[in-house]
Amino acid sequence: MKCSLKATAAFIMVSVAALSLSALALAEDSPKSIQLSLPPAVEETSDTFDQKYQQVMNEISISEEAAEVVDQIKAAVEDVQDVTVDIAITEIRERRSEEVVLHVKASVQHKLARIEFQAPSAVRGMIMVADQANMEVQTFQPVTNIIVVRGLEDASKEALAALSIGQDFTQLTSYLDFSQYHVEILEKVKTEGVTDYLLKVDAPEDEVWYVRVKDDSWFPHEISVYEEDVLQGTMRLSNVVLNSGLSVEEITDLPKVKIERI
């Protein structure tokens, strides 16, 4: 009986300690193991319980926080009418990495998107303007100083299909909506009042995305794609300007050169 009471008392103490310590651990956003000095027989039970309890508590609280972050991202991007952004995509191919730097302007309202290629040198100076209303893509080719016009469907089959923005620019922001995936927060760093989150997103096709987002804009600024624990590539987004009221001219302005249609 004495032993049973002792165990019950220890259990209650462990529960209270676990509750308070788990709250502290959550505040620091890093799970900590709890060291308790208890009799050996009770210690085993309390450790197991504490670990399970803390695991459950962490999962619940992280899920809630992750859901909140995902909601914030969704809210930040879902009503975007236009966006101006610099994108750097680093693709890993075996041992080589290739970086493509783009300046992108897109407008859901005007159904237009503009991509200016800034790197590598093999594409620097090229400008693509995709016009969903007219279902065509205009590409300025510096090497011949002409604009080649082709159907949007043809172009989207080539590469825009990979992004699926060829057909519908309203999907532009859906890429940053992670609410349909399992998301967890891996890291949270606060610098000068701005919190930078690292999210792990279980994307389809066995891909895992690691997404970095700051709470000052809630617009993701880095996305790394892993497939079977192998880094496939990283996309960095910078100089993001949302809803600046991009005009049709700002997006479609191309050099006044000869036009050829495919």
Next chain:
Amino acid sequence: MEPWLRSLIVLSLLGCLFLAAGQPAAAFEAEDLPFGFGPQGWQTGLGLSQEQIKARGLLGYEKTGIGGYLTQTEGQEETFSWFSGHKQVILGNIGYSLELFGGNTERPILSTFLNSTEPHVGAYGEVSRMYGDIGHGLAGQAQFSVSETGEFEYSIIPYVQFRRQGVWRFSLSLGSSIGFGMSYQEPQEKVKLDITFVREGLSMHVLLSLAEHPLTLGAGLTQEQAQLFIRYSF
């Protein structure tokens, strides 16, 4: 009937045939009737070209085509002709082109052909690379005479080019004739200019397309010869 007049009538009839018959004309992308005055006197003829363009990946395209012309000079029985087949491939900022040609005039510069030569076949190739607004490239040309003389001529032309209100190209010419040159192409390609200085002297060529009319005006000038022409496209 004078031979040149007979040829002129035949060529004019050919032109009228293309003008009148819409379907046959559609077989070629562009047809034109050149009419000009050159070193041998008045010239007229028929030019034809056909070109197909198709996409190569997202950032490239390729052009495949044939073209050529046939002209008759006043008072001469011999006709001048030049025909070619070409392919150009553009992949991002890199361009390749190859042209195989044959004829009995020199390879035209801005549609101007000044000199008649021995019948020959030849090839012209070019690799071009741009880095945004500046770039460089290498062109090469070789031609073999198919006459008894069997003459062989070649030239290698490295160049740099940049875009500023058009495309400016500065080149060196190495090979059978050595010199340097400059060319300019207006953004809409309505004005083209080519100046070359080689051992034999200076040559200038200019081509002007009239925006609202199916007409192209051209002129070529060397130390010894000059040619002016107008081409009516239909």
